[in-house]
Amino acid sequence: MPIDALLFDKDGTLFDFAATWGAFGRAVLLRLAEGDETRAAELGQVIGFDLANSQYSEDSVVIAGTVDEIAEVLLPHLGDVSRDELVGMLNRESAQAPQIPAVPLTAFFEELRNSGKKVGLATNDGEMPALEHLASVGIRDHFDFVAGYDSGHGFKPGPGQLLAFSEHVGIEPSNIAMVGDSLHDLEAGRAAGMTTIGVLTGLATAEDLAPMADVVLPDIGHIPGWLAEN
Known part of the structure; x- marks a missing residue:
């Protein structure tokens, strides 16, 4: 046809994907961890992201998941952050990410x-x-x-x-x-x-x-x- x-x-x-979203992943995780690299690395493991190398694993939820799905994975590790706050932050950060x-x-x-x-x-x-x-x-x-x-x-x-x-x-x-x-x-x-x-x-x-x-x-x-x- x-x-x-x-x-x-x-x-x-x-x-x-790698060129665009590696820097974004690192920046978002450091923001969520309030600049604590050890904490950011731990959050990275939750979503399949190697903070040190700014690389995603092949099964990372970020690759094909929705923003809601990414938020659901992160929420249990973020204390009192609400789902709507997290989704909003991820969308805002994503919109500003330089695209390659x-x-x-x-x-x-x-x-x-x-x-x-x-x-x-x-x-x-x-x-x-x-x-x-x-x-x-x-x-x-x-x-x-x-x-x-x-x-x-x-x-x-x-x-x-x-x-x-x-x-x-x-x-x-x-x-x-x-x-x-x-x-x-x-x-x-x-x-x-x-x-x-x-x-x-x-x-x-x-x-x-x-x-x-x-x-x-x-x-x-x-x-x-x-x-x-x-």
């Missing part, structure tokens, strides 16, 4: 739009930080649809965000590709009946993604060539 629209994950797909594009994004999305493709974003991050991140690199206006975990469509690996995009742009799921760096992304794509494209700018390997991917590419910059060939 022809691909008339593409729905992208954000972290690890549009933006290089996986490829030159403006040229990439201009090429997609000029070829007539509809474009969307489905992330397990919050909608507000997602919009801030797209705007920060000048690509917000290229997107027909943006959904976070808190936009009312559910979150990945459920297919709700994906089906909402399909309905919004008026294109059948079979003519849409879901692009992501994690199994959550690709599982959602399969559940929605979409083509699934895995990319290697997150922490997952090609072997990790292969069972759920129709193709695994080094990064999103290889998508136009793959579409032309297929």
Whole structure:
């Protein structure tokens, strides 16, 4: 089937995961620990983050989890901080985190739009930080649809965000590709009946993604060539 629209994950797909979120993780944990590095390292272990090296483990809740899920893991270790306070802080810090594009994004999305493709974003991050991140690199206006975990469509690996995009742009799921760096992304794509494209700018390997991917590419910059060939 022809691909008339593409729905992208954000972290690890549009933006290089390790380069973008390592510094963010360290800064947030030190803030929660009031500057105590030992305490921050302990909190890092709770979410699968090595404070000393600013690296996430492959099973870290931060990789594919929602902000709510990250907060739920941290809350038992934070004394009297409320859930709403923690979620709000994480969203604010996330929105301000400098994003490191996986490829030159403006040229990439201009090429997609000029070829007539509809474009969307489905992330397990919050909608507000997602919009801030797209705007920060000048690509917000290229997107027909943006959904976070808190936009009312559910979150990945459920297919709700994906089906909402399909309905919004008026294109059948079979003519849409879901692009992501994690199994959550690709599982959602399969559940929605979409083509699934895995990319290697997150922490997952090609072997990790292969069972759920129709193709695994080094990064999103290889998508136009793959579409032309297929």
